[in-house]
Amino acid sequence: xxxxxxxxxxxxxxxxxxxxxxxxxxxxxxxxxxxxxxxxxxxxxxxxxxxxxxxxxxxxxxxxxxxxxxxxxxxxxxxxxxxxxxxxxxxxxxxxxxxxxxxxxxxxxxxxxxxxxxxxxxxxxxxxxxxxxxxxxxxxxxxxxxxxxxx
Numbered sequence: 001x002x003x004x005x006x007x008x009x010x011x012x013x014x015x016x017x018x019x020x021x022x023x024x025x026x027x028x029x030x031x032x033x034x035x036x037x038x039x040x041x042x043x044x045x046x047x048x049x050x051x052x053x054x055x056x057x058x059x060x061x062x063x064x065x066x067x068x069x070x071x072x073x074x075x076x077x078x079x080x081x082x083x084x085x086x087x088x089x090x091x092x093x094x095x096x097x098x099x100x101x102x103x104x105x106x107x108x109x110x111x112x113x114x115x116x117x118x119x120x121x122x123x124x125x126x127x128x129x130x131x132x133x134x135x136x137x138x139x140x141x142x143x144x145x146x147x148x149x150x151x
Contacts, residue, residue: 003043007052010042014053016085020120020128021046021101034128036105046101047094053081065094068147078144087148089140091130100130102137104144109134 010033014021017036024032029041031049042049051061061079068077078089088101107120111134118134119127130137 006043007049010040010044010049011053011056013040013042014049014081014086018086018103019105019122019126020103021049021088022128023098023100025097034126045097046099050079050081050088050101053086054079057082061094071147072143074143076140078140078147080147084149087144089144091132091137091140098131100128102128102130102140104148107141109137 013033013035015035019034019036022032022034023046024030024041026041028043030044031042031046033040033042033049044052047061054061054064064079064081065077068079069075071077076090076093078087080087087104091100091102092098102120105122107122110119110121112118112129116133116136117129117131118137119129120137121127
């Protein structure tokens with residue numbers, strides 16, 4: 001019962017203010033939910049959190065991934081967690097423990113010195129480094145906006 005309560009609390013943090021869910025393996029923690037107002041650490045993986053969030057809207061993460069993959073005809077699609085409101089795209093395979101899930105919030109991008117790495121800039125004090133190219137981030141973001149019904 002305690003774990004279910006922890007899951008419900010964590011799910012309440014995934015909303016339209018969520019910027020990303022990143023892996024964070026330290027002690028009992030497995031991920032960090034980054035919202036506009038701070039970081040929240042949770043004992044669940046990003047995949048577990050997103051799967052449960054999808055269930056709140058009558059689907060599963062796998063179901064949403066399959067639908068998006070068919071619609072976009074791509075292998076690693078963004079997913080809509082809450083229809084027309086909340087979506088994320090993965091930076092790697094969703095089964096990879098290092099996968100970062102980026103939401104629909106606008107950002108600017110800069111390249112890091114290493115190949116296939118870039119930094120997402122949201123505000124002066126919020127930056128998220130990711131291990132994929134600037135081009136891939138841009139394409140995934142475009143696909144996510146398309147699935148959310150935007151341009």
